[in-house]
Amino acid sequence: MIMARPKPIEEIVREIKDLDKVLVAGCNGCVAVCEAGGLKEVEILASALRMYFARQHKKMEVGEVSLTRQCDREYLGELRDRVGDYDAVVSLACGAGVQFMTETYDKMRIFPGVDTCFIGVTDEKGVWSERCQACGSCLLATTGGICPISRCSKRLLNGPCGGSSKGKCEIDKEVACGWQLIYERLKGLGELKRFEQPTPPKDWISSREGGPRKMTKEESRL
C-alpha cells in the first residue's frame, strides 16, 4: 500500500492560520493502515489544531471526516454538500488523494496533511518499508521475487555492486543489500544460473521517465 507520515503540525498551521473554518479529511484506505491519515489521525489532528488556535485566541472551526477512499470520485462526492461550509480542506490522503480532492472541488483550497513516502509493507506494528517503485514493467519473475528497483539503492539490474558488504548496502549499515537478498533467494531456489545471463537494459518508458502515466482497461469502461 501507499505509505505516508503525518506532516508536522507547524507546517499545517502555517497554511491555514489565516482561515476560520477548515475540514480535516482523512482516507480510510492506505494511509489509515499506516496510521497517518485515517479516522483516528483525523481526530487527533483536528483536536490538536482546535487547541492550538484556542491557545492563540484565534477563532477556528475544525471539522472532521474520513472517506472510504480519496482516489475515487464516488467517495469524494460524499463531501459535495459539506465542503462549501469550509474555507479549506486539509486532506490526510496520499498525494493522489489530495490532488483528486483538488480536481473534484476546484474552488476549494486543499492542503496536504501528510507526506506521501512510498509503496510498501507493514514489517511489524509501527514499522513500514518500501517494496515497489511502480516501474511499470515488473521484473520480480527474474529476481526471485525481490525487487531490485526499490531494494537496491542504485536500482541496478545486474548487482550486487562493489559497495555490498556482509549483506548490507554501502549507503547504510542498517540497509540490506537488495542484490544480496536476491542472490540468497535464488540460491535457495537453485536458480543461481540466473546470474550467468545479464539482464538487458530496462525500458524505463513505462516508469516515470515516460512522463505522467495513464492506464486504460477497455473492458472495464462504461
Place this chain on the structure above:
Amino acid sequence: MRLTYPSSIKIVKVPCTGRVAVIHLLRALEKGADGVFVAGCMEGDCKYQLGNIRARKRVEYVRKLLATIGLEPDRVAMYNMSSGEGPRFAEISREMTEKVRMLGPNPIRIKGVEKEKAA
C-alpha cells in the same frame, strides 16, 4: 481502607490502560481538564501483556504533541502502580494535582466548560 484523594480528580475507568487512546487524552484537555494522568499497572504485570506499555507510548506521544501546540507537556503523565496500592494512588493523585496546579489552569479552557481530570 478509607483514603482520600483530591476531589478535583475525576476518574474514568477503563478495563486496561491499553484502551486509552491518544484522542482520549487530547479530548480531556480540549474539554477543559487541567491535566490528565493514566494510572496503569506495573510494567510487566499487564494482564493483557502490553496494555500499559502501549499507554506509556501514547502518553509520550501526547506530551510531544502538546509541546508543538503550545501546551505544557506536564499536563499529561503516566504512572504505574499495582491495584493493591491504594495509598500510592492517593499519593500520585496529590502529586499530579500539585504539579498541574503549578502549571495553572488549562489555557485553552473555554468558558463554561467544566473542570475535569481523568485518571
